[in-house]
Amino acid sequence: MQDVQSTQDTVRPKRPLLAWFDVRSRKLGSWAFALNRLTGLGLVLYLFLHLVILSLLLRGEAGWDAFIKLARSPLFLLMDAVLIFGIIYHGLNGIRVGMVGLGYGVRAQRGLFWTLMVIGAALLVASIWLVFTI
Amino acid sequence: MTKEITFKVFRYKQGDPAPHYDRFTVPCDENTTVLIAMQDIRRDQDPTLMLRHSCHHASCGTCGMRINGKEELSCVVKVLDLGTPTVTVEPLENLPLISDLVVDMTGFYQRYTAARMPYIRQSEFNPGAEPPEGIDRYTRYENCIECGLCLSACPVAGSDAEYLGPAAMAAAWRAVEEPRNGDGKHALNWVDNEHGCWRCHIAFECSEVCPSNVDPAAGIMNLRRKLTGSSLLRLFGIKR
Structure with missing residues (x-):
């Protein structure tokens, strides 16, 4: 690759993470981009949390039963709802990003986003209903 | 109707410990653009205010700024249309700051010309029109005015100072789409790397601004799409 001159601004240095999440005055694409990263980081964090929770099984029946009691509390179920939102959003927006990122549906990306979000909202409502009623 | 508007203007001079904002009040009527207001400040209140401008009609691309946090050509943004009592004016982002509202565009232009895009394109207007004798077909200039608003708005450019950026890659696509006497393969090879088209994270802010x-x-x-298609063909041993 031909060398390109760096565009680094030493007077106004940027923190990459802040650049990703700074959505002030930005449009739909940036909000979708930032939320995708936020849910992605959340899901990675959850994966480790999940493994930690599974390790409770090593403590035997008593340790696991205590956790199950906690998992049925309303606060925990609310956290489940947040988790489901993250999974649904990241998955559906991922379909859009995958399609558009390979050059398909680029000009329809906005409509594609809202269509997938409507599907996602329906899935989220149904999931939350199941979480709180089963 | 004239209204007093406060401008919160980004200030920085080489050697300053840090940038700061200065406030200026300017009488604006319905035709006053942000660029005119900046020129009024420079003429009447602070001759040290630095800014770039040229044509005053959105053709030259030199007066790009961040106005109330959004990248705009300041020559076509009417102050009263913004509807805010205070208007914040800042230089473009993701380019090295020189002074006040002026950034160093060298890196931007270097990338843009490296794509080797021809500056004229086949005209899509009046497709049925008969060109005059001696002219094969109508051509026109490319759309890009090299203002740099896209690079400033891009969140990825904020995290990778070697990113080729939206304008240069749009130029590369034009070189592939309509190579004229050039070679589209050069442009494709140029963008096919971690600082090129694969770095984009699809925020679409470049197209928005x-x-x-x-x-x-x-x-x-x-x-x-083009690069993926070529890779798939290569995978199956098909050469093009």
């Missing part, structure tokens, strides 16, 4: 409807995001995605 583009004042010339270049749609750089679509150009970047088209480059990806």
Whole structure:
């Protein structure tokens, strides 16, 4: 690759993470981009949390039963709802990003986003209903 | 009707410990643009205020700024249309700051010309019109006015100072789409790396702020489609 001159601004240095999440005055694409990263980081964090929770099984029946009691509390179920939102959003927006990122549906990306979000909202409502009623 | 508007203007001079903002009050009527207001400040209140401008009609691309946090050509933004009592004016982002509202565009222009895009394109207007004798077909200039608004708005450019950026890659796509006497393969090879089209994270802000409807995001995605297609063909041993 031909060398390109760096565009680094030493007077106004940027923190990459802040650049990703700074959505002030930005449009739909940036909000979708930032939320995708936020849910992605959340899901990675959850994966480790999940493994930690599974390790409770090593403590035997008593340790696991205590956790199950906690998992049925309303606060925990609310956290489940947040988790489901993250999974649904990241998955559906991922379909859009995958399609558009390979050059398909680029000009329809906005409509594609809202269509997938409507599907996602329906899935989220149904999931939350199941979480709180089963 | 004239209204007093406060401008909160980004200030920085070489050697200053840090940038700061200065406030100026300027009488604005319904025709006052942000660029005119900046020139009024420079003429009447602070001759040290630095800014770039030229044509005053959105053709030259030199007066790009961040106005109330959004990238705009200041020559066509009417102050009263913004509807805010205070208007914040800042230089473009993701380019080295020189002074006040002026950034160093060298890196931007270097990338843009490296794509080797021909500056004229086949005209899509009046497709049925008969060109005059001696002219094969109508051509026109490319849309991009090289203002740099797209690079400033891009969140990825904020995290990778070697990123080729939306304008340069839109130019690369034009070189692939309509190579004229050039070679589109050069442009494809140029963008096929970690600082090129694969770095884009599809925020579409470049296309949102583009004042010339270049749609750089679509150009970047088209480059990806082309490169993916070529890779798949190579995978199955088909050469093109």
